[in-house]
Amino acid sequence: MRSGAGLPLYWRVCLINGLVFVVGTLALALAPITVSATVLVSEAVVLLLGLVGIVVLNAALLRTSLAPLDRLSRLMETVDLQRPGRRLPESGSGAVGQLVRGFNAMIERLETERGTSNAKALAAQEAERHRIARELHDEIGQGLTAVLLGLRQLSTRVPADVRRDLLEVQETARSTLDEVRGVARRLRPGVLEDLGLHSALAALTTEFSAHGLKVQRTSTPGLPDLGLERELVVYRVAQEALTNVARHAEARTVRLALQRQGSAVVLAVDDDGQGLRGAAEGTGINGMRERALLIGAQLVVGVGELGGTSVRLTVPLEPAR
Template sequence: MNGMPLYWRVCLINGLVFVVGTAALALAPVTVSATVLVSEAVVLVLGLIGIVVLNSMLLRTSLAPLDRLARLMDSVDLQRPGRRLPESRNSAVEHLVHGFNAMLERLELERGRSNAMALEAQEAERHRIARELHDEIGQGLTAVLLGLKQLSSGVPPAVQQDLLEVQETARATLDEVRSVARRLRPGVLEDLGLQSALAALATEFSAHGMRVRRVTSPGLPELGAERELVIYRVAQEALTNAARHSEAAGVRLSLQRQGEAVILEVDDDGTGMRAAEEGTGIRGMRERAMLIGAELTVGPGESGTSVRLAVPLERR
């Protein structure tokens, strides 16, 4: 019955079961009286139960791939790609399973393309905003500071203290604008490389009260601009989550090579994820990881939350 449509396969199974049941009743030395006796009723009921059980077993074998397909459809997650239903040439629903697997491949491919376009547009927008912050707002605040400095020499002593406070506020605002611009566009990543960018990132978070211990192995292979940017953004998001949500006092930031992959690990000593649903930050990290074929794992660590990104090396 290989290759037979499911409808005709079910009809054939039912037909064979009824034929077997009819032949068994015809050939068996059993008679039925005009008034059905108890013993005759028991035989008929047992025969009916046997037919139903045999029919259900045969149908279950034929329809089992549909149950597996339904379970896979309930659990499929495009952010965790690669799950497929095993195909079998002996399956009555082979064409349905093959079509579903092909649909998953198309959806993952289209999602990957759309994510790549969205993240590329996001990075371009980050660069634009960082440039405007630096060139317009930063230069404007610098001009304000220069003007306040010139005014400070010509104002009465009673006003100088207030003027100094305004200067300090403008200077703090300028520093914050520059810090935001650096986070939006990691120029150190483009100029000095990934390890220097991670060192600057660790220093920045340490300056805000969270201890960041950085562990790197020497001689890391060349990863390319796209992969380095994904590693940097994942590390940045993981450190941000540790500072904002985990109430962590210390974080271990590690970048090392293990076999044919480069592993980024961010482990904090905070309160953990508390069984909360993944937010937009973690989903964004998963989408970035998918773009470069990396594997992202987010879960409980030894004392807090652990983020692990495994970036496979390109085979030459």
């Protein structure tokens, strides 16, 4: 068996079956057993035992040879590039061993290429967010500000019966300007770059609280600096988690916590909503997983302490390579 490890799989199976048949033939030829013209019960028992022994021996040898293929098949059915790191043990130098090593190398290459492409895509996405936020602030925001100033000056020169309608238009323009500024802040969290992660999360929770969601925020003071890239991932995951709660969870209360646990910083978002209820993960959760992979973090989505959905992002303090 060891000498045939380098043979193709087809010839290895033929060799195993041939070896079993040779052993069975030699056993029948050398054993002091005869078969009468009319097979006796004792002879039938001996033949049956010999047949069972041959089948068991053949099955054991084939299982030893083909077991890596079974493991490879099960791994291929469950492999998920969003949960990297799963590999088959590489052993042997035959065709099966080469197949296992080739599969592991393929998964390694796919994970690397996927990570690289996702990093470029997310970087382009952030750049586009910044561009749109800047245009909203500089162009649309300034244009609406000019409209407000013009309406204010115009309200002093119009008759009283028209002034009321003009004030309503002015209030609509003011609320539109506030909405534009809010969209710009969500697209580009300038407070994250200027004041840090704690202030950015505080502003984020305040924004969602203003829309009727009760947000309880806790954080550990004195957390180590994660760097802008990892802090941006933490902020985006918190933003997406709160957005999902506001849109789908039908929750009244949500808890957001940022704490240090050992050699990692953990972001936890729990709500008291209706939960996932067995639904498949959508694009929002998949996007959070993609961001977590970029910095070597781990994202876990499940049932939380409040009975709704729980989102846990564990960010190692050592930056990912």
